[in-house]
Every structure is written in structure tokens, then in C-alpha cells.
Amino acid sequence: MRECLVIYVDAALDRNGRAGCGLAVFVRGRAVYTESFGFSHMGGSAQLAAHVCAGTLDLAADPWPHHRVIVRTDCAPVVRSRMPSSDSFRLAVHEVRERCRRGWRVVRYVSRKANPAHELAREGLKSLSRQQPVLVAA
Numbered sequence: 001m002r003e004c005l006v007i008y009v010d011a012a013l014d015r016n017g018r019a020g021c022g023l024a025v026f027v028r029g030r031a032v033y034t035e036s037f038g039f040s041h042m043g044g045s046a047q048l049a050a051h052v053c054a055g056t057l058d059l060a061a062d063p064w065p066h067h068r069v070i071v072r073t074d075c076a077p078v079v080r081s082r083m084p085s086s087d088s089f090r091l092a093v094h095e096v097r098e099r100c101r102r103g104w105r106v107v108r109y110v111s112r113k114a115n116p117a118h119e120l121a122r123e124g125l126k127s128l129s130r131q132q133p134v135l136v137a138a
Contacts, residue, residue: 003027003066005064005068007024007025007026007056010112010121011075017040019039020121021038021052022034022118023059023117024116024120036127038125038126044089049073050096054092054096056071057069061099061103067104068104070106070107071108073109073115074110074115080109
């Protein structure tokens with residue numbers, strides 16, 4: 001049986017188009033890697049979460065090609081959406097589903113409370129906010 005990686009992901013988005021992402025990789029219930037970072041995103045929060053899930057599936061394919069991967073997100077629409085409402089979200093969900101078809105990869109829902117990546121995403125958003133000063137009109 002293949003080793004199983006559980007990767008928790010979360011994304012935070014503010015109204016100015018700044019986003020934060022958090023990743024926490026677990027093997028046998030122990031955290032082996034965590035990361036948080038910020039970036040710009042011009043889209044909705046569900047679309048952002050879908051892109052983060054797809055990117056995480058790609059990320060896992062390189063260093064862990066022979067491992068079973070479970071990506072856990074607290075964005076229910078990414079996991080449960082049968083017919084996404086907007087074209088951009090539909091495309092993002094399609095990317096996730098295509099990556100899951102490439103082997104031992106699934107995306108599952110986890111509650112926000114049980115998602116260790118939630119705080120990491122908030123930290124990523126904060127780090128971006130500290131780097132880019134916001135201009136306020138006088």
C-alpha cells in the first residue's frame with residue numbers, strides 16, 4: 001500500500017485583491033511541512049480555493065509521485081459543486097477534477113475549525129499586507 005499524504009489547504013482573500021495561502025502537509029498524522037504566502041488574485045473566494053487545490057495537487061505530484069494524496073479544504077463548493085455557477089469557477093473546478101483523475105489523488109472537505117491551514121492562510125495574507133503599503137486618499 002502506498003504512503004498517504006494529507007495536505008490541508010486554505011486561502012484568504014480581502015476586498016483589495018490580496019490573497020493568502022496556507023499549506024500543511026501531514027504524513028501518518030504528523031506535520032512534515034507548512035507554508036504560508038501572499039499574492040494577488042482578481043476573482044472570487046471559491047475560484048481562489050479551487051485554484052489553490054489544483055496547484056496543491058500539482059505540487060504533490062513532483063516530490064511525491066508514488067504517494068496517495070488527500071487534499072483537504074474547507075471550501076465546500078470546490079468539493080461538492082455539481083454545476084459551478086460562473087465560467088471562471090467552472091474552469092477552476094474542472095482543473096481540480098482533472099488533476100484528481102491522474103492517479104491516487106482526491107480532494108475532500110474538512111471543516112474550517114479542523115483545518116490547520118486556515119491560520120496559515122491568514123498569516124500569508126497579513127504578510128502581503130505588510131509588504132505592500134495601502135495608499136489612502138487624503
